[in-house]
Amino acid sequence: MQVRFKCSANHHRLAEYFFSTKVAPDESTREGSTSSPDSRAFMVLYTVAVMNCLFCKIIEGSIPSIEVYQDDQCYAFGDIDPKAPVHVLIVPREHIASLADAGEHHPALLGHLLWTAAKIARDKGLSKGYRTVINTGRDAGQSVDHIHVHLLGGRRLAWPPG
Numbered sequence: 001m002q003v004r005f006k007c008s009a010n011h012h013r014l015a016e017y018f019f020s021t022k023v024a025p026d027e028s029t030r031e032g033s034t035s036s037p038d039s040r041a042f043m044v045l046y047t048v049a050v051m052n053c054l055f056c057k058i059i060e061g062s063i064p065s066i067e068v069y070q071d072d073q074c075y076a077f078g079d080i081d082p083k084a085p086v087h088v089l090i091v092p093r094e095h096i097a098s099l100a101d102a103g104e105h106h107p108a109l110l111g112h113l114l115w116t117a118a119k120i121a122r123d124k125g126l127s128k129g130y131r132t133v134i135n136t137g138r139d140a141g142q143s144v145d146h147i148h149v150h151l152l153g154g155r156r157l158a159w160p161p162g
């Protein structure tokens with residue numbers, strides 16, 4: 001079975017590796033594989049997480065969404081249950097479960113998500129202001145385990161949030 005992900009070449013390689021009928025799971029010499037059992041286990045869990053991830057499916061296009069913006073690093077789309085006249089979700093193409101899971105190689109990508117939020121806000125004429133929110137973890141109400149920036153605007157937003 002071959003599984004293909006459009007959202008990230010890395011996901012594509014991982015899925016191809018783990019679901020290829022031609023390659024034994026314990027083969028460690030294949031390019032891109034790792035001989036460490038821990039990192040191999042991580043890659044399996046990561047691949048399963050990607051395959052079950054709502055936002056990865058939206059990025060891939062297998063679940064429909066209303067596109068607002070996209071580039072090689074991120075995809076932005078309208079929230080299905082908007083909490084303000086403008087409510088856009090900005091997600092990286094790479095699956096990162098939450099801000100708490102971002103690694104030392106992610107600062108540029110995280111900055112790009114915020115830059116994208118500002119660009120969309122400008123394009124949508126949110127000159128009076130807007131809010132960017134990243135819910136992290138259950139206590140903050142994160143309900144989808146793929147990091148996303150909420151861009152909210154088009155009305156006065158109360159502070160502090162609940």
Ligand code: 5GP
Pocket residue numbers: 054065066077078079080081082089134135141142143144145
């Ligand atoms: P969180 O609660 O994790 O910070 O935000 C998740 C957001 O995803 C929520 O605002 C929710 O309305 C939105 N959402 C959940 N499922 C879907 C979906 O299938 N499509 C879209 N466009 N948004 C979704």
Ligand code: ZN
Pocket residue numbers: 049050053054055056057094095096145146
């Ligand atoms: Zn994902």
